[in-house]
Amino acid sequence: xLGLRDLSxxxxxxxxxxxxxxxxxxxxxxPFPIPARPAMIGLxxxxxxxxxxxxxxxxxxxxxxxPIVLTGRGSSLDKGESLVDTAANLAAMGLDALVxxxxxxxxxxxxxxxxxxxxxxxxxxxHEHPTQAILxxxxxxxxxxxxxxxxxxxxxxxxxxxxxxxNIHALTMLGAxxxxxxxxxxxxxxxxEFGPGVEVTHDLDGVLESADAVMMLRIQLxxxxxxxxxxxxxxxxxxxxxxxxxxxxxxPVLHPGPMNRGVEIDDAVAADIARSSVLEQxxxxxxxxxxxxxxxxxxxxxxx
Ligand code: ASP
Numbered sequence: 456x457l458g459l460r461d462l463s464x465x466x467x468x469x470x471x472x473x474x475x476x477x478x479x480x481x482x483x484x485x486p487f488p489i490p491a492r493p494a495m496i497g498l499x500x501x502x503x504x505x506x507x508x509x510x511x512x513x514x515x516x517x518x519x520x521x522p523i524v525l526t527g528r529g530s531s532l533d534k535g536e537s538l539v540d541t542a543a544n545l546a547a548m549g550l551d552a553l554v555x556x557x558x559x560x561x562x563x564x565x566x567x568x569x570x571x572x573x574x575x576x577x578x579x580x581x582h583e584h585p586t587q588a589i590l591x592x593x594x595x596x597x598x599x600x601x602x603x604x605x606x607x608x609x610x611x612x613x614x615x616x617x618x619x620x621x622n623i624h625a626l627t628m629l630g631a632x633x634x635x636x637x638x639x640x641x642x643x644x645x646x647x648e649f650g651p652g653v654e655v656t657h658d659l660d661g662v663l664e665s666a667d668a669v670m671m672l673r674i675q676l677x678x679x680x681x682x683x684x685x686x687x688x689x690x691x692x693x694x695x696x697x698x699x700x701x702x703x704x705x706x707p708v709l710h711p712g713p714m715n716r717g718v719e720i721d722d723a724v725a726a727d728i729a730r731s732s733v734l735e736q737x738x739x740x741x742x743x744x745x746x747x748x749x750x751x752x753x754x755x756x757x758x759x
Contacts, residue, residue, distance in 0.1 A: 456575045456747050457564045458583035459624035460648075467589070467628055473746035474593050474739065480517055481741045487518055494520040494551035494752055499542060500577070501527035501557040506712055506737055507577050507586070511554050514744035520752075523550065542566040542574075552751050555579075573751035581615050581678060586747060587711050588621030590740040592629060594732050595668055597739070598707040603630030606665055610636040610692055611672030611719050614643050615680050618711045619672060627652035634662055637692060640683035641674070659692055663701050669694065670709040671719045694720045699727065707732040 459467070479485040496515040500508050508524070515522040525545070527533070532541055542553055553570070555563045556577040563576035578584040592602070599605055607626050613619045613635045623633050627650060634654045635642060646653055656662055663669075671694050674680045689695070694708065699721075702708075708720075708730045716722050725731055 456573075456585055456751065457567060458576060459585050459588050459621045459628070460583065462585070462624075462628075464628045467592070467625060470589055470743070470746050470750065471593055471596065473750065474589070474742045477517075477742035477745040477749075478739070480745065481738055487745075490519045495549065496520050496522050496748060497542075497545045497550040497553040498522055498524045498577075499545065499553060499555045499557075500524065501532060501538070501555075501562075502578065504556055504577070506740060507556065507584075510586075510737070510740045511575075511577065511744050511748075513741050514748055517741070518745055518749055520551075520748065538562055539566055539569045543570050546570040546572050552748065554748075573754060575747055575751060578617055580617065581620075581675075582617050583621045584617040584711075585621050585625075586740065586743055587618050588625040589747075590736055590743040591618075591622055591670065591709055591711070592625045593739045593743060594709060594736045595626070595631075595707070596629075597735070598705075598732060599667055601630070602626060605631045605667040606634055606662075607631050608634045608636055608659075608662060608666045608669045609672065610659060610669065610694070612641045612674045612680050612684075613637050613672070614641045615675035615678040616672050622670065623649050623653060631667075634666070636662060638684065638688070641680060659698070663698055666702060666706055668707050668709065669702065670711075671714075672711070673713060673715050673719055689718055693718060694724050696721055696723050699724050699730070702730070704729070706730060709733065709736055711736070 480487045498511050512522040552573040554575045554577050558580050560580035560582035562579045567574035609619050626633050632652050636659050709732050714720050
């Protein structure tokens with residue numbers, strides 16, 4: 456599971472269905488059947504993470520498998536060992552699958568081509584974050600039903616966002632129109648890699664009322680995006696209480712986290728129980744990762 460770009464619509468639908476079947480386990484009460492042979496799932500996290508890493512750990516544990524976590528700091532990556540060598544060593548220890556987050560675009564794919572166990576991309580630089588996009592699609596479908604013909608605004612630092620890239624592929628595959636909104640320096644120069652169903656604008660107020668859903672993104676300061684942003688960013692692109700009041704009452708607000716309150720999203724918007732889907736996204740994130748780990752283990756040679 457390296458990205459949404461190469462995933463078929465059929466495969467995406469099948470993961471979304473499997474996600475629904477995992478939800479009762481996540482929400483409590485329904486135990487997952489104990490696996491005949493618990494697997495060891497390596498989590499190689501070389502960039503900061505709160506939700507994704509814990510979510511994969513919880514997902515592996517809920518399935519009855521054993522997560523083994525290795526973070527960049529304190530590992531031999533600090534001594535100059537390469538990503539592929541590190542991953543190959545973990546595979547040689549008998550791990551059954553590897554989840555990788557790295558700052559290198561294409562990092563998970565590089566590893567997948569060089570080791571013989573399934574690899575799941577948990578975010579590779581500015582490139583893709585497939586499990587995030589699938590959990591976003593799952594949340595949107597729960598709120599809106601079919602996404603065919605729906606308009607989803609993605610607002611913020613699109614250029615540097617792997618969440619935006621994966622979501623553009625996922626949501627257009629499911630029939631939605633994705634409207635990318637941000638200041639000119641934070642929008643990609645070309646949209647050639649995406650098919651139809653993508654619109655671009657710098658005018659949030661001009662498109663707000665047409666939205667069926669709004670996804671807010673953080674400015675990726677660690678990817679040097681801060682220099683491109685004016686100090687009055689919030690006034691043009693923040694989801695303020697005033698802007699929230701112009702959205703329809705049923706319009707969900709999503710954010711992949713971490714939220715920068717008072718910048719891209721106001722406190723009161725994040726706290727709006729009726730519309731904020733942020734914690735629903737997190738709950739569904741565990742179910743998505745359970746579905747993906749479970750499926751990956753059915754194809755131990757990496758034929759996901
Ligand atoms: N948590 C998401 C990611 O890892 C979004 C973000 O960090 O802004 O890409």
